[in-house]
Each structure stands twice: as structure tokens, then as C-alpha cells.
Amino acid sequence: MSDILDLTAKQAADAVATGDLDPKDLYEAYRAASAADDLNAYVWVADAAPADGDASGELGGVPLAVKDLFCTEGAPSQAGSKILEDYRPPYTATVVRKLAQAGAPLLGKTNQDEFAMGSSNENSAYGPVLNPWDRTRVPGGSSGGSAAAVAAGYAPWALGTDTGGSIRQPAALCGIVGLKPTYGTVSRYGMIAFASSLDQAGPLTRDVTDSALLYRHMVGRDGRDSTSLEHPEEIVLPSATRLDGITLGVPAELSGEGVEDGVMARFEETLKLAESLGATIRRVPLPHADYGLSAYYVIAPAEASSNLARFDGVRYGARVDADDLLSMYTRTRHDGFGPEVKRRIMLGTYALSSGYYDAYYGRAQRVRTKIAEDFDNAFADVDFVVTPTSPSVAFELGAKTDDPLAMYLNDYFTVPMPLAGIPAISIPNGLSEDLPTGFQLAGPAFSENRIFEAAYALEQAIGFDGSKGRVAA
Amino acid sequence: MSAVEYEPVIGLEIHVQLSTRTKMFCGCALSFGEPPNTRTCPVCLGLPGTLPVANAEAIHYGLMIGMALGCDLAPRSIFHRKNYFYPDLPKGYQISQYDEPLCRGGRLGDVRIHRVHLEEDAAKLVHVGASGRLHASDASIVDFNRGGTPLAEIVTEPDVRSAEQASEWLKLLRTTLRQLGVSDVNMEEGSLRCDANISVRPVGTKELGTKTELKNMNSFRFIERGIKAEVERQIGILRDGGQVVQETLHYDPTTGAITSLRSKEEAHDYRYFPEPDLTPVSITQAMLDRAREALPELPAAREARFKDELGLNGESARLLAWRAELGDYFESALSSNGVEAQPLANWVTNELVQRLGGDADPAESKVEPSALAKLVALVGERKVTQGAAKQVLDKLVAEGGDPQAIVEAEGLGAVGGADELAPVVAAALEANPDIAERLRGGDMKPIGVIVGHVMRETKGRADGGEVTRLVREQLGL
Numbered sequence: 001m002s003d004i005l006d007l008t009a010k011q012a013a014d015a016v017a018t019g020d021l022d023p024k025d026l027y028e029a030y031r032a033a034s035a036a037d038d039l040n041a042y043v044w045v046a047d048a049a050p051a052d053g054d055a056s057g058e059l060g061g062v063p064l065a066v067k068d069l070f071c072t073e074g075a076p077s078q079a080g081s082k083i084l085e086d087y088r089p090p091y092t093a094t095v096v097r098k099l100a101q102a103g104a105p106l107l108g109k110t111n112q113d114e115f116a117m118g119s120s121n122e123n124s125a126y127g128p129v130l131n132p133w134d135r136t137r138v139p140g141g142s143s144g145g146s147a148a149a150v151a152a153g154y155a156p157w158a159l160g161t162d163t164g165g166s167i168r169q170p171a172a173l174c175g176i177v178g179l180k181p182t183y184g185t186v187s188r189y190g191m192i193a194f195a196s197s198l199d200q201a202g203p204l205t206r207d208v209t210d211s212a213l214l215y216r217h218m219v220g221r222d223g224r225d226s227t228s229l230e231h232p233e234e235i236v237l238p239s240a241t242r243l244d245g246i247t248l249g250v251p252a253e254l255s256g257e258g259v260e261d262g263v264m265a266r267f268e269e270t271l272k273l274a275e276s277l278g279a280t281i282r283r284v285p286l287p288h289a290d291y292g293l294s295a296y297y298v299i300a301p302a303e304a305s306s307n308l309a310r311f312d313g314v315r316y317g318a319r320v321d322a323d324d325l326l327s328m329y330t331r332t333r334h335d336g337f338g339p340e341v342k343r344r345i346m347l348g349t350y351a352l353s354s355g356y357y358d359a360y361y362g363r364a365q366r367v368r369t370k371i372a373e374d375f376d377n378a379f380a381d382v383d384f385v386v387t388p389t390s391p392s393v394a395f396e397l398g399a400k401t402d403d404p405l406a407m408y409l410n411d412y413f414t415v416p417m418p419l420a421g422i423p424a425i426s427i428p429n430g431l432s433e434d435l436p437t438g439f440q441l442a443g444p445a446f447s448e449n450r451i452f453e454a455a456y457a458l459e460q461a462i463g464f465d466g467s468k469g470r471v472a473a
Numbered sequence: 474m475s476a477v478e479y480e481p482v483i484g485l486e487i488h489v490q491l492s493t494r495t496k497m498f499c500g501c502a503l504s505f506g507e508p509p510n511t512r513t514c515p516v517c518l519g520l521p522g523t524l525p526v527a528n529a530e531a532i533h534y535g536l537m538i539g540m541a542l543g544c545d546l547a548p549r550s551i552f553h554r555k556n557y558f559y560p561d562l563p564k565g566y567q568i569s570q571y572d573e574p575l576c577r578g579g580r581l582g583d584v585r586i587h588r589v590h591l592e593e594d595a596a597k598l599v600h601v602g603a604s605g606r607l608h609a610s611d612a613s614i615v616d617f618n619r620g621g622t623p624l625a626e627i628v629t630e631p632d633v634r635s636a637e638q639a640s641e642w643l644k645l646l647r648t649t650l651r652q653l654g655v656s657d658v659n660m661e662e663g664s665l666r667c668d669a670n671i672s673v674r675p676v677g678t679k680e681l682g683t684k685t686e687l688k689n690m691n692s693f694r695f696i697e698r699g700i701k702a703e704v705e706r707q708i709g710i711l712r713d714g715g716q717v718v719q720e721t722l723h724y725d726p727t728t729g730a731i732t733s734l735r736s737k738e739e740a741h742d743y744r745y746f747p748e749p750d751l752t753p754v755s756i757t758q759a760m761l762d763r764a765r766e767a768l769p770e771l772p773a774a775r776e777a778r779f780k781d782e783l784g785l786n787g788e789s790a791r792l793l794a795w796r797a798e799l800g801d802y803f804e805s806a807l808s809s810n811g812v813e814a815q816p817l818a819n820w821v822t823n824e825l826v827q828r829l830g831g832d833a834d835p836a837e838s839k840v841e842p843s844a845l846a847k848l849v850a851l852v853g854e855r856k857v858t859q860g861a862a863k864q865v866l867d868k869l870v871a872e873g874g875d876p877q878a879i880v881e882a883e884g885l886g887a888v889g890g891a892d893e894l895a896p897v898v899a900a901a902l903e904a905n906p907d908i909a910e911r912l913r914g915g916d917m918k919p920i921g922v923i924v925g926h927v928m929r930e931t932k933g934r935a936d937g938g939e940v941t942r943l944v945r946e947q948l949g950l
Contacts (some may be wrong), residue, residue: 316520
């Protein structure tokens with residue numbers, strides 16, 4: 001069945017539509033591949049195709065891997081945490097339900113950093129995920145399982161979530177495409193929350209076309225999510241081969257310092273490639289982007305400290321019994337949460353404390369406004385802001401686990417966009433040291449169609465070969 | 474050495490359960506004693522991944538309350554998260570409003586309003602075991618039916634100066650809310666709950682003393698008693714040279730005991746921050762118009778109408794307007810023909826209330842409004858005397874029925890007109906010759922003796938004025 005696994009999702013859906021491929025065979029091929037997962041990318045795989053899957057939808061019965069933190073009725077939804085071990089929700093997340101209705105049935109749940117807190121997938125209570133390009137290395141995170149599954153060919157496509165880079169960074173490190181959409185365009189209902197004002201679901205796919213195809217069926221206002229809204233444009237599949245008239249803005253502050261040489265070299269080559277396709281390259285100032293990481297690591301933990309309060313052992317998930325209520329709370333949370341989650345709960349609790357709120361949370365929110373203004377100003381001059389997605393290629397397992405600050409620096413290029421609520425995509429950008437690098441394009445709110453077009457033109461020109469990572473094929 | 478006199482300074486915080494169809498942030502129907510945990514859904518159980526959606530009807534009710542209390546309505550208000558751990562709080566935070574509430578300022582009667590905001594109610598904890606409190610109970614069970622019920626929290630300025638004023642003002646507030654139709658306002662069932670912030674200070678000083686917060690007073694009587702007890706406790710401490718400690722207190726209505734729930738040091742740091750799962754509440758003109766149109770006549774306006782249009786005196790107008798059930802009964806009775814407003818008002822607020830008891834709703838008594846109106850009319854037409862009418866009312870309260878029929882059956886009709894009454898008056902003068910002599914001499918003081926004699930003879934059915942007239946006539950005065 002290896003030829004089935006070689007198809008992109010769009011190719012598979014087309015083959016189903018023309019009758020050349022039986023969706024049952026398609027599902028079964030991926031079910032077998034994911035059941036044989038040797039990267040720890042999956043935490044749960046379906047026994048059989050769900051009966052309510054509709055292969056007549058545009059998504060053609062192409063199965064979908066879903067990050068663990070999306071609630072899926074009756075199937076484990078553990079958010080990578082021990083505190084939710086074998087938690088099976090009574091309902092399904094809106095976006096998963098929508099995609100199933102459009103013809104993408106649930107294939108399995110993918111591993112992730114606990115509550116999406118991490119950039120290496122080493123913070124999962126269910127063990128680290130291995131990078132299919134090099135099993136001694138991390139796949140990135142927090143959507144590491146989704147990225148590795150797609151890169152390895154264990155899934156045709158996958159859902160992830162991005163809060164500070166959790167889709168784009170693992171996509172870059174695994175040599176696939178990852179989109180962080182405009183905040184609000186995809187319902188968050190049923191996503192186990194990390195940082196509510198930043199979290200956004202998005203597709204991880206083998207190419208830009210699949211990204212657009214999946215995203216097209218994810219968008220839409222949901223009555224169950226007050227912060228969701230209707231995308232003003234219908235999402236269309238991209239076809240551009242040129243970038244004439246397009247201006248790409250490189251942050252004036254990007255000097256290459258702190259970025260691996262190979263990553264920077266690939267980035268600069270792609271800028272030249274873009275020029276050869278007709279694009280203009282310009283430097284744009286993003287003076288507050290440097291503060292993005294600091295603001296992010298106040299806002300996200302602050303919201304997380306509140307979002308994770310519900311895991312108290314009273315109603316669901318793990319409980320450690322004790323003689324009194326306070327001990328039950330503390331023991332449950334002591335045993336249930338991993339060290340990174342505890343660190344962020346502590347950070348966030350502190351940042352919101354009376355007397356510190358203005359100095360931390362209040363100030364971080366003002367930085368956030370400044371960053372959004374920076375982008376507004378930039379988009380007055382350029383169509384997209386472009387950066388390397390991650391300053392490095394995939395690093396070795398354990399290399400940064402003892403140094404949270406070094407780990408946080410992975411998010412340097414990806415954090416400003418969620419702070420501003422704007423969309424950004426990471427596309428494979430050639431190899432450095434035989435490992436994938438990523439090229440990031442960010443655009444104004446609701447510019448996904450234009451992002452897909454530009455990313456598609458670049459993707460064709462770059463001609464990245466992802467087959468080396470596809471161990472399943 | 475003269476003792477320092479202290480005055481209480483009291484502010485009230487009232488939680489009102491709104492009688493919307495569904496909960497504040499989910500689609501669950503509100504619960505009225507259904508089996509535990511049958512009015513729940515993933516959202517109000519705080520299941521992972523769920524999100525709140527604000528109830529538009531609750532915002533509408535909030536605007537109505539704000540208008541009724543004369544508040545400034547915020548064009549934009551936001552919800553905050555109030556973070557603390559407790560088993561009745563499934564998300565680990567309560568969604569409430571903090572520094573940008575729906576309504577600010579305002580006044581009801583003699584008390585200024587500080588703010589009104591919207592929030593969600595907690596679930597209900599049932600503590601199993603001897604203590605009945607969380608501490609030292611054998612087990613605690615959570616019923617999430619109540620969790621997420623919409624609440625309006627009304628906070629007053631510290632304008633209340635006595636326990637009696639607190640209770641009287643709360644009755645006005647309850648009436649206002651009942652008139653609005655936004656809540657069942659039933660204290661025993663918890664749809665109206667009151668906490669009081671209490672401090673005392675030497676009379677004549679402006680500076681506020683250290684306050685305590687008294688919780689859990691679920692009836693007007695308990696509010697009055699609880700506040701009284703706390704004021705006395707604080708004055709006692711100060712008289713003994715001590716200092717009041719800022720703390721949250723629990724009033725036990727069965728024992729009257731006041732116990733500390735937590736001190737200032739133990740107070741929660743709620744770590745308020747704007748609720749990122751909800752967008753700001755933006756009030757449109759259409760929402761304001763709709764709320765304004767929904768406003769019924771409120772007590773203050775009704776009081777003015779009773780005075781201006783019906784000519785009631787101030788005391789009657791206020792009482793009938795502030796106690797809506799009395800006002801409703803009064804207006805229903807007034808629609809009967811031939812009855813005058815002020816005497817009817819007096820009969821409702823004095824005789825009827827006295828007979829039915831404090832807080833009773835006359836609509837639930839056996840006295841039909843039209844029956845009372847007829848009785849008052851009979852008095853007005855001098856067909857029944859005041860005294861006889863009170864006997865008729867006793868009968869109406871006990872058994873109901875038609876006042877005219879009771880008058881006839883019991884022979885309580887006024888002994889009216891000279892024909893019937895003149896012989897009785899003559900007999901009375903004859904029986905009291907020395908009194909008659911003094912009256913003849915122009916000393917009218919002892920006329921009461923003659924009137925009393927006639928009343929005794931007629932079993933109170935004679936008209937006092939008519940008796941006096943006949944006495945003068947017969948004595949040629």
C-alpha cells in the first residue's frame with residue numbers, strides 16, 4: 001500500500017472522487033501505518049474508521065490525525081498530561097466535528113507537549129516523540145506528534161494548535177507545512193486551553209495545497225466560541241507560480257545573530273529565489289518584536305494558570321485522595337502536572353497576583369498592542385513579513401531540557417504573530433546538516449488566501465523533497 | 474464620664490438570581506429543585522475545552538435593573554475571571570465583572586447604589602455529617618444544577634445606618650426587582666441573598682471604622698438580627714478599649730452566633746484578569762430601547778402617582794408603593810365603584826395588614842379586594858360604623874364572603890336616622906340625669922358618657938356624630 005501513503009491528501013481525495021481509490025483502503029492503509037508508529041507520534045489510534053465518516057465530502061475520506069488536546073467523544077483526550085490520563089470527553093471539538101463532516105475522519109490522537117507547553121515534545125507525560133529525519137532529535141513542539149506523523153507518512157495530514165509557534169516550529173523541524181491562522185477564524189470549542197487569547201488550531205500538511213484544503217473546512221463562526229468569527233473570504237486552493245508585485249519584508253532587527261548559519265543561509269537563498277520570481281525584498285522595522293518573547297512568557301502562563309485551575313481532581317481526570325480538601329488539591333496537582341506545566345502555573349500565578357498585575361500582565365498586554373501596531377505599520381509597506389521559522393534545525397533529545405530559557409528562545413520568530421493575532425505559515429526551506437529548515441511568511445489578519453498563494457509559488461520554486469522523512473513509505 | 478455614642482455604617486451586597494430561561498454562559502435550563510446534576514452540560518461542569526457564551530437575556534435583565542436603580546449604563550463592559558479553588562467552582566474561577574461593570578452609580582430610596590454587575594452562581598455543596606459545614610464534615614457532595622445560574626450583584630454605598638433600615642430598604646429592593654420581573658426574589662430559596670459590610674464610628678465623626686463582612690443572611694429577620702448582633706459586638710469591643718478586626722463573618726440564625734470565616738490575612742488573592750474567552754459587552758441603542766420598553770412602573774413612580782393622582786397621603790403612598798403586593802391589592806380594590814382612595818388605603822395598610830400579619834400578601838387571603846372595597850364604601854355611606862366594620866373585617870379574614878351579607882346576618886347595620894336612634898339617646902339622657910344637667914349647662918366634656926351608653930345599647934352600630942347631633946337637639950342646645 002506504500003503508493004497510497006505517497007499521495008498528498010489532495011491527491012488522495014481526488015483519487016477517491018474519481019473512484020480510483022476506495023476510501024476504506026485509504027483509511028486502512030493509514031490506520032496500519034499509524035498503528036506501526038515507532039516515533040511515539042500517536043498516543044491513540046482508532047480501531048476502525050468511524051461509522052459517521054462521510055467520504056462524499058470534499059475531503060474525500062482522507063483520515064486526519066488530531067493533536068491530543070482536541071476533545072474527541074469517547075476517545076482519549078489527554079493533552080499530553082497525566083492528570084487527564086485516559087480522559088474520554090462526552091463531546092467532540094467543533095473543528096474535529098466539522099472536518100469529519102467534510103470527509104476527514106479521525107485516524108488517531110497525536111502526542112504533544114503537556115498542555116501545549118514546550119517546543120520539543122519532551123514535556124509529554126506519554127514520552128518524547130522522535131523526529132523522523134533523525135531519531136536522536138526532537139520533532140519540535142508542542143504539536144510534535146502531529147508534525148512527526150505527517151512528516152513520517154503516518155498521517156496524510158494533521159490538526160495542531162499554535163500558541164507561540166506550536167504548529168510552525170515543529171512543521172519547520174519536520175520538513176512539512178504548518179499554518180497558524182488568524183485568531184478567531186477557527187473555533188476553539190473543544191480545544192483543551194493553554195492560553196485562550198493566543199491558542200489557534202491549524203493544519204499540518206505535506207504541502208501548501210493540502211494546508212489550504214484543510215483550512216477551508218476549518219474556518220467559520222461557532223456559536224459555542226464567542227471569540228470566533230466568519231472568515232471574510234472563501235478559502236481557495238493556491239495556484240500562483242510568480243510573486244510579481246509582492247513585497248516581502250525582512251525584520252530590520254534580524255541580523256542572523258542567534259540563528260544557525262545553515263538556517264540563515266537557506267533563508268537568504270529563498271529570498272533570492274523570491275526575487276527571481278518577481279518579489280521585492282525590503283527591510284521593515286519591528287522595533288517591539290524583541291519584547292515579544294518576554295510578553296508571551298507572561299501572558300501565556302498567566303492565562304494557563306487560570307485555565308488549568310479546573311484540573312483539581314473533583315470531577316474528572318486523576319485524583320490523589322487525601323484527608324482534607326486542600327491536600328487532595330495539592331497532591332492531585334503535584335502528581336498530575338509535569339515540571340514545565342508547574343513552572344508556568346507558578347509564573348502565571350505570580351504575574352497575576354495583586355500588586356504585580358500592572359507590572360507584569362498589564363505591561364505585557366501593552367507590549368502586545370505595540371507589536372500589533374508594528375505589524376500594522378509593516379503591512380502598510382510590505383505584503384508579508386518573512387523570517388526563518390526556527391533559529392535552529394531539530395536539536396538532540398535532552399539537549400535543552402535542563403535550560404528552559406534556551407528552550408523558550410526557539411519561539412523567538414514565531415511568538416510575535418499570535419500576540420498580534422495574525423496568520424503565518426511555515427514551509428519547508430531546504431536542509432541544513434541534512435535536517436529540514438523552515439521559511440515563515442506572516443500576513444495581515446484574514447490574509448490566508450494571499451499567504452497560501454505566495455507560499456505555494458515559493459514551495460514550487462524551492463522544490464523541497466520531503467520523502468526522506470517519510471519512513472512509513 | 475459620659476459614654477461615647479456609636480453609629481453603625483452599613484453597606485449591602487445583594488446577589489440576585491436572574492430568572493432567565495437558561496444559565497449565564499451555557500444553554501442549560503435553570504433548575505428549580507430538579508434531581509441533583511440533571512441540569513448540567515460540559516460548559517457548566519467546566520469540562521476541558523469548553524467555552525462560555527454570555528446570555529443576552531441576562532444582559533437585558535442587567536440593563537433593566539440598572540435603569541430601575543438609576544445607574545449609569547456602561548456602553549462597554551467586560552467580564553473578568555475571579556480565580557480561587559473550591560469544589561463548587563468547576564473551572565477554578567468564577568466569571569464575574571470587576572473594574573468595568575455593566576452599571577455604576579444610582580440610587581434606590583435613601584440608599585445610593587455603588588454598582589451592579591453580572592456573574593455566574595456557584596454550584597451547591599451539601600456537607601454530609603454532623604457539622605453541616607465543609608470543615609469536619611464526613612463528606613461533601615456537589616450539585617451542579619445551580620452552577621452557572623445568572624446573578625446580578627448589587628452593591629450599595631455605605632448609606633445604611635441601622636439594621637431596621639437595612640431590612641426595610643431590602644424590602645424596597647425586592648419589590649423593585651419583583652416588579653421588574655427579573656427574579657423570583659425568594660430569600661429562603663436563595664434567589665435573593667444579602668451580605669452586609671458593617672462598621673461603627675463615634676456619632677459625629679466622618680472617618681469609617683474597620684469593617685467586617687457578614688455573610689449568609691437568608692431572611693429579612695435574620696438580616697435585622699445579624700446586623701444588630703454584629704453592631705453590638707463591634708461597639709462592645711470598642712467600649713472595652715479593643716479594636717475591630719477586619720474579617721469575614723458567618724451569622725448562624727439558629728444560635729445567633731457570629732463566627733469568623735477568614736481573616737484579612739487569609740483573604741483570597743483572586744488574581745482578576747479579563748476573561749479571554751468572552752468578547753466585551755457592547756450595549757447598543759436597540760438593547761437600551763428594549764430594556765426601557767420592558768420597564769414596568771417602579772415603586773418610586775407608583776408612590777408619586779398615588780400621591781398626585783389619587784391624593785393619598787405620603788405615608789400611605791409610600792407603603793403601598795414599596796410593598797408592591799399591598800399596592801396591587803389596593804389598586805384592585807380601588808377599581809370597584811364607590812370607594813374613596815384614602816379611606817381604602819387606610820383600611821388596607823392598617824386594619825387588613827394588622828389582621829393578616831407582617832409580610833403576608835393580601836391577595837392570598839380570603840378577603841376579596843372587591844369585598845374590602847364594598848366594606849369601606851359602606852362605612853363611607855354611614856351604613857356601617859367604623860367599629861362594626863372592623864367586626865365585619867374579622868369575619869371576612871376568617872371566612873371570606875360578602876360584607877353586605879355579613880352586616881345583615883349579624884345585624885351590624887348602623888342604627889341610623891333620628892327615628893331609630895332618638896329613643897335610645899333619650900333613654901341615655903334619662904339614665905344619666907346629672908350628665909344631662911352638665912351638658913345643658915354648656916359643659917360638653919362628659920358627652921362621651923352618653924355616646925358610650927348609646928354605643929353599648931346599639932352594640933356599636935350607632936354613628937357617633939349622629940348621636941352627638943341628637944343629644945344637642947334633645948337638650949335644645
